[in-house]
Amino acid sequence: MTESDPSETLFERIIAREIPADIVHETATTMAFRDISPQADTHVLVVPKTRYRNVGELAAADPALLADVIATAHRVAELDGLVDSGYRVVFNTGADAGQTVFHVHAHVLGGEQLGFFGRYRDEADDD
Numbered sequence: 001m002t003e004s005d006p007s008e009t010l011f012e013r014i015i016a017r018e019i020p021a022d023i024v025h026e027t028a029t030t031m032a033f034r035d036i037s038p039q040a041d042t043h044v045l046v047v048p049k050t051r052y053r054n055v056g057e058l059a060a061a062d063p064a065l066l067a068d069v070i071a072t073a074h075r076v077a078e079l080d081g082l083v084d085s086g087y088r089v090v091f092n093t094g095a096d097a098g099q100t101v102f103h104v105h106a107h108v109l110g111g112e113q114l115g116f117f118g119r120y121r122d123e124a125d126d127d
């Protein structure tokens with residue numbers, strides 16, 4: 001999906017500045033804004049201004065734009081002072097990964113020691 005109703009997801013409305021967001025960086029092709037429900041001291045979402053549903057579709061259709069997204073993620077890390085301490089870039093893709101917004105976005109996480117990630121653990125599994 002490359003051409004779609006520009007109002008189809010929340011992130012198109014943020015890019016169009018119809019919905020307010022804490023925008024930390026913007027380029028001709030990307031926008032970075034803070035996640036409304038941060039999971040780390042720094043939790044910023046980086047989106048391409050052109051909509052693809054997920055990172056696989058973006059990589060197949062426009063690898064240069066994917067490179068722009070990664071470069072913006074690194075710029076966000078520079079702006080938040082994370083380059084020396086380290087940071088994580090995550091693309092949730094599909095249901096098992098918990099993707100909820102189907103406009104591809106990179107999560108940039110850092111600013112504190114991050115936990116491990118992977119298999120879902122229920123509290124009951126710890127017994």
Ligand code: 5GP
Pocket residue numbers: 010021022033034035036037038045091092098099100101102
């Ligand atoms: P996903 O679960 O699709 O990988 O990530 C979607 C992210 O969008 C979530 O981390 C969620 O907190 C964030 N989010 C949802 N609604 C809004 C909003 O209105 N504004 C901002 N800035 N982030 C949002």
